[in-house]
Amino acid sequence: MLFKQQALLRQKLFVLGSLAIGSLLYLVARVGSLDRLQPICPIEGRFGARSQAEIPLRALQFKRGLLHEFRKGNATKEQIRLHNLVQQLPKAIIIGVRKGGTRALLEMLNLHPAVVKASQEIHFFDNDENYAKGIEWYRKKMPFSYPQQITIEKSPAYFITEEVPERIYKMNSSIKLLIIVREPTTRAISDYTQVLEGKERKNKTYYKFEKLAIDSNTCEVNTKYKAVRTSIYTKHLERWLKYFPIEQFHIVDGDRLITEPLPELQLVEKFLNLPPRISQYNLYFNATRGFYCLRFNIVFNKCLAGSKGRIHPEVDPSVITKLRKFFHPFNQKFYQITGRTLNWP
Ligand code: A3P
Numbered sequence: 427m428l429f430k431q432q433a434l435l436r437q438k439l440f441v442l443g444s445l446a447i448g449s450l451l452y453l454v455a456r457v458g459s460l461d462r463l464q465p466i467c468p469i470e471g472r473f474g475a476r477s478q479a480e481i482p483l484r485a486l487q488f489k490r491g492l493l494h495e496f497r498k499g500n501a502t503k504e505q506i507r508l509h510n511l512v513q514q515l516p517k518a519i520i521i522g523v524r525k526g527g528t529r530a531l532l533e534m535l536n537l538h539p540a541v542v543k544a545s546q547e548i549h550f551f552d553n554d555e556n557y558a559k560g561i562e563w564y565r566k567k568m569p570f571s572y573p574q575q576i577t578i579e580k581s582p583a584y585f586i587t588e589e590v591p592e593r594i595y596k597m598n599s600s601i602k603l604l605i606i607v608r609e610p611t612t613r614a615i616s617d618y619t620q621v622l623e624g625k626e627r628k629n630k631t632y633y634k635f636e637k638l639a640i641d642s643n644t645c646e647v648n649t650k651y652k653a654v655r656t657s658i659y660t661k662h663l664e665r666w667l668k669y670f671p672i673e674q675f676h677i678v679d680g681d682r683l684i685t686e687p688l689p690e691l692q693l694v695e696k697f698l699n700l701p702p703r704i705s706q707y708n709l710y711f712n713a714t715r716g717f718y719c720l721r722f723n724i725v726f727n728k729c730l731a732g733s734k735g736r737i738h739p740e741v742d743p744s745v746i747t748k749l750r751k752f753f754h755p756f757n758q759k760f761y762q763i764t765g766r767t768l769n770w771p
Pocket of ligand 1 (some may be wrong): 523524525526527528529570582590616617683684717718719730733734735737
């Protein structure tokens with residue numbers, strides 16, 4: 427009897443031991459595969475005078491944690507000096523388009539270890555009061571970064587504001603400009619939805635989209651309505667082209683960024699001359715949210731705020747058809763100028 431119990435105990439211990447060893451082996455393998463997903467090879471600092479410099483990616487990732495502390499204001503001046511951190515003017519700007527997916531694009535690019543984002547929209551070039559404060563004010567609004575990293579900011583109002591192209595040109599005539607666009611009618615409805623939500627929050631009433639988008643006297647598309655005007659991408663782009671050659675722009679397909687973000691991000695990495703570092707590991711689909719969310723590492727992941735991905739109100743199909751017909755020739759021109767065809771209706 428005693429012998430039988432001992433044998434049973436030995437058997438149990440064996441099973442438990444095997445389980446423990448198995449789990450350990452799994453963990454080792456998992457961490458190993460994560461290491462491979464977060465590559466450890468050196469990354470080239472391809473910008474500016476430090477183009478020959480190389481920073482080990484692992485070091486950068488470690489430092490990102492530190493950068494986060496700096497952003498929160500928890501760093502001392504000594505730490506900043508010690509780590510050689512600087513506040514750099516942006517090397518690339520997401521200039522628009524409002525509701526195109528500008529926040530998603532910025533956050534996703536920030537997954538790249540060589541990219542540092544300005545978290546807030548700075549509105550330096552479109553706001554006269556801010557602009558009058560001068561370029562040093564703007565630089566001081568930038569996050570701390572390592573000299574080999576590039577800073578990116580986004581302020582979607584830049585795309586449609588008259589004075590902005592000239593002002594950005596004066597700061598840096600070779601800056602890289604990112605424009606994220608969505609199918610123009612969908613973008614206009616998204617724009618309307620955001621304004622509507624603001625009105626509802628203040629307990630105010632607002633017009634229906636149809637009333638704003640269509641001129642009730644002529645029954646034609648109301649080109650005075652801002653949400654319509656913003657979606658005439660080619661008109662705005664033409665103003666920018668007076669200052670910058672088309673090679674300095676990259677068009678991001680905002681509709682594809684929603685459904686298939688990685689290939690869009692890889693095109694941006696290429697445009698920015700960054701080594702490809704954003705992988706499928708960094709992006710996972712969250713069924714509850716209905717969108718891709720971001721995975722920085724094994725412990726830190728995040729989805730965009732609830733204000734991104736609102737439910738749009740239903741719009742009369744005849745109004746949608748009218749708008750799509752209206753935008754069609756402008757879209758054709760946009761494809762022609764940018765060299766990117768987006769298969770919009
Ligand atoms: P909707 O709210 O109309 O769905 P912006 O940041 O320029 O204001 O753009 C907001 C839009 O980003 C949202 O518009 C949403 O569709 C889109 N978007 C793209 N990728 C997203 C993501 N991963 N999570 C949430 N929204 C995303």
